[in-house]
Every structure is written in C-alpha cells, then in structure tokens.
Amino acid sequence: MKSFGVGNGFGEALLAILQSRGRVFGPIRGADGICRLGPLTRWTSLCADPPYLPPKKYLFPPRERLWSLMADEYRRNGRPEEAMALVGLAPCDLRAIDYLDRVFADDPHYQERRRRTLLVGIACVPREECACRVGDYPPGDLFLADDRLWCGSMQGEDLVAQLRPVLGDEQDRPLPPREFVGRPQENGRLLAAFARSAGAPLWARIAQGCLSCGACSAVCPTCTCYDIVDEVLPGKAPERFRTWDNCFFSSFALVAGGHNFHRERAERLRFRFEHKFFGFGPLRGETSCVGCGRCARACPVGISLEEIRQTLLRESSR
Ligand code: SF4
Ligand code: SF4
Numbered sequence: 001m002k003s004f005g006v007g008n009g010f011g012e013a014l015l016a017i018l019q020s021r022g023r024v025f026g027p028i029r030g031a032d033g034i035c036r037l038g039p040l041t042r043w044t045s046l047c048a049d050p051p052y053l054p055p056k057k058y059l060f061p062p063r064e065r066l067w068s069l070m071a072d073e074y075r076r077n078g079r080p081e082e083a084m085a086l087v088g089l090a091p092c093d094l095r096a097i098d099y100l101d102r103v104f105a106d107d108p109h110y111q112e113r114r115r116r117t118l119l120v121g122i123a124c125v126p127r128e129e130c131a132c133r134v135g136d137y138p139p140g141d142l143f144l145a146d147d148r149l150w151c152g153s154m155q156g157e158d159l160v161a162q163l164r165p166v167l168g169d170e171q172d173r174p175l176p177p178r179e180f181v182g183r184p185q186e187n188g189r190l191l192a193a194f195a196r197s198a199g200a201p202l203w204a205r206i207a208q209g210c211l212s213c214g215a216c217s218a219v220c221p222t223c224t225c226y227d228i229v230d231e232v233l234p235g236k237a238p239e240r241f242r243t244w245d246n247c248f249f250s251s252f253a254l255v256a257g258g259h260n261f262h263r264e265r266a267e268r269l270r271f272r273f274e275h276k277f278f279g280f281g282p283l284r285g286e287t288s289c290v291g292c293g294r295c296a297r298a299c300p301v302g303i304s305l306e307e308i309r310q311t312l313l314r315e316s317s318r
Contacts, residue, residue: 001175002151004160005168006144011043013166014142015087017159018118022083025058027051040087048125050090050292054221058086059100059113062244066109066228069238076108083116090124092290094138096221099288103224109242118155120144123176129293131306146176186313187287191278193316202315203266206308209301210265214246216295216303217272222288225252247272269303276305 018024026040027047035049037058068075089097097119104110119140126132141156142149149167151157160167197203217223227245232238245252248268253261262268279286289305296304 001172002157002160003148003171003173003175004151006147006149007166007168010149010163010166011046013163014120014159015040015043017162018085018087018120021118022085022116024085024087025055026087037086046088046122048122049127050093050124050294052294052297053219054096054292054294055086055089055093056096056100056221056223058084059097059117060104060110060224060226060244064109064242065239066242067240081113081116083118085118085120087120087122089119089121089140090292091121091138092124092130092132092292093221094119094121094140095290096292097140098138099222099283099286099290100224102283103222118142118159121152127293129296129304129306131291131293143175150175187277189316190309190313193312194274194278196316197270197312202308202311203270204264206303207265207269210248210269210303211300212248212250212265212268213300214248215298215300216305217246217248218244219294219298220276221292221294222276222290223247247275273305273308277309 015024024040025037026045027035027049028038028040028045029035029047029049035047035051036053037051037055040046066076100110101114104114119142121138121140121143123143123145141151141153142159143152144150149160149163151160217225223244223246225245225247226242229241229243230238231241247253247262248265250260250263250268252268253263253271255261262271274280276289277287278284279288291306293306296302296306
C-alpha cells in the first residue's frame with residue numbers, strides 16, 4: 001500500500017484542497033469539552049477523540065425528503081448533493097461507514113451522497129469503553145498514522161498527487177499494526193448462548209432500568225432503522241420523508257390493529273442485541289457493532305451491550 005511521510009504544512013494543505021471541492025467536517029472540541037463533528041476550518045482544531053455523535057448523520061440524515069408529488073407523479077428529490085469530506089475518522093467509524101455502504105447498497109439517495117464524500121481516517125488512541133471488533137484498519141480514501149499518510153482509493157491517489165509538494169518519502173508498506181482493544185468475537189459461542197437466552201431473566205433484569213429513551217440507537221454509527229412518513233399539507237405539494245426510527249421506542253413494532261411485536265422493554269433490548277451482533281436481512285450473520293462504545297457512554301442508566309455480550313459468554317461457559 002502506498003504511503004508517504006508527512007511534515008509541517010501537510011494538514012493545512014490537505015484541508016485547503018478538500019475545502020476547494022466542498023464542505024469539510026471533522027471532530028472539534030467545543031467549549032464544554034465535548035468533541036463533536038462540525039465544519040473544520042483549521043487543521044489544528046482537529047480533535048483526537050472520536051466525536052460524541054458518529055458521522056452517520058452526514059450520509060443518512062435524521063430526516064430527508066425522498067419524493068414530492070408533482071403533476072400527479074412522484075418525483076425524486078432532485079437537489080444535487082454537495083461534495084464533502086469527513087476528516088479525522090477513527091477506524092471504528094470508517095468500519096461503520098463500510099457497513100452503511102452495504103446496508104444502503106441499492107439506495108440511490110445514500111449512494112449519491114456517498115459518491116461525493118471523501119473519507120480521511122486517523123489512527124486512534126483506544127479508550128476504556130472501546131471494544132473494536134476487527135484488528136486491521138479500514139483505510140478510507142486517505143489514512144494518517146505514525147506521521148505517515150496511506151492511500152486507500154483512487155480518489156486518495158488524486159489527493160496525494162495534489163499534495164505531492166508537501167509530502168515526504170514514498171514507500172510501499174502496510175499500515176502499522178494497531179493497538180487493538182477488541183476481544184475475540186466468539187460468534188459461534190455467542191450465537192448459541194443468545195439462542196438459549198430467550199425468556200431468560202437476564203434480559204428483564206437489565207431492561208428493568210431502561211428508559212426507552214433511544215439514546216443508544218441514536219448515537220450508534222450502524223443503526224439504520226427508519227420510518228417513511230408522507231406529509232400532505234394544505235397548499236403544499238405532498239412529500240415523502242425518511243426519518244430515523246428507533247427500536248427502543250415502544251411504538252417501533254406496533255402494527256395496524258394494535259398488536260405490538262415488542263411490547264416489553266426486555267424484548268426490545270434482546271432484539272437490538274440480536275441485530276447488533278448477528279445482523280439481519282442480506283447481512284444476516286455479520287456483526288454490525290463496531291465496538292465504538294458510544295451506546296454505553298450515552299445510556300443514562302449505564303446499559304452496555306458489550307457487558308451483556310460478556311455476560312452471555314460467561315454464562316455459556318458454566
Ligand atoms: S452498538 Fe454501541 S458499541 Fe456497537 S457500534 Fe453501536 S454504539 Fe458502537
Ligand atoms: S440509552 Fe439506555 S435507557 Fe435509553 S433506550 Fe438505550 S438502553 Fe434504554
């Protein structure tokens with residue numbers, strides 16, 4: 001893999017190139033000390049911590065118009081997507097975007113936005129709540145580690161060509177081994193333990209404190225449930241919107257006729273666990289949890305899927 005030394009002036013040069021093609025977002029620390037994704041105007045403002053909210057919102061917005069009804073026919077929202085760059089993404093967030101790419105592989109709205117988005121990753125410093133699932137780096141278009149820049153795509157190579165005057169030596173070498181805080185996946189054992197846990201007191205015990213606030217799903221970089229809402233307002237063309245939904249809401253599995261497939265919080269907790277660790281639909285069998293730890297950090301009552309995972313594994317080995 002092509003890599004280049006980086007020195008003084010590299011960051012501002014990269015930022016200037018990215019800004020010339022569109023909007024640039026990166027993690028920035030606010031006055032309250034919290035790191036959030038926002039418009040990046042100076043390279044030195046880039047914060048090393050992963051942002052509180054993941055980059056998902058830029059590619060899969062919380063609410064977006066899909067169609068308008070014009071002259072008796074539905075028209076796709078024709079607004080062209082602006083080019084953008086997401087900079088300073090930790091490996092878990094890059095991996096989450098890779099997952100979103102597959103979930104929305106056939107979604108024209110997502111794909112159009114994604115085609116116009118460049119990803120610049122950065123090596124992270126693992127924190128206590130991290131539980132990465134995979135030890136290698138997903139490179140994105142460019143990736144920064146150990147004062148070197150790696151190219152992960154053709155777009156990355158185009159950027160490197162423009163940056164060549166501020167880059168150092170070129171070497172063909174793999175990304176450096178990363179400090180990996182993940183634990184063995186043990187998916188087979190976990191699946192067996194999960195299957196045996198249906199109706200087990202574990203779920204009710206943990207869910208007892210759950211407020212059904214949905215914060216854990218909202219901050220998750222790979223939660224993609226959505227609802228489709230048609231708006232028909234007087235004097236306006238009817239419109240169809242896609243809005244984030246949340247499997248922790250009591251209304252999530254409510255269907256016509258009043259039946260609720262997940263009436264109990266314990267059922268909703270187990271459902272979310274299943275989808276995070278064993279996937280669903282065409283991605284069944286794949287873990288969508290990238291181990292970023294945001295759900296545990298955001299939960300007001302301290303519920304952690306990673307802790308549940310470990311409990312299930314522990315109980316299965318007794
Ligand atoms: S389930 Fe939690 S740890 Fe896993 S990706 Fe989502 S927010 Fe991160
Ligand atoms: S953040 Fe915690 S309390 Fe809120 S829905 Fe998720 S598990 Fe329940």
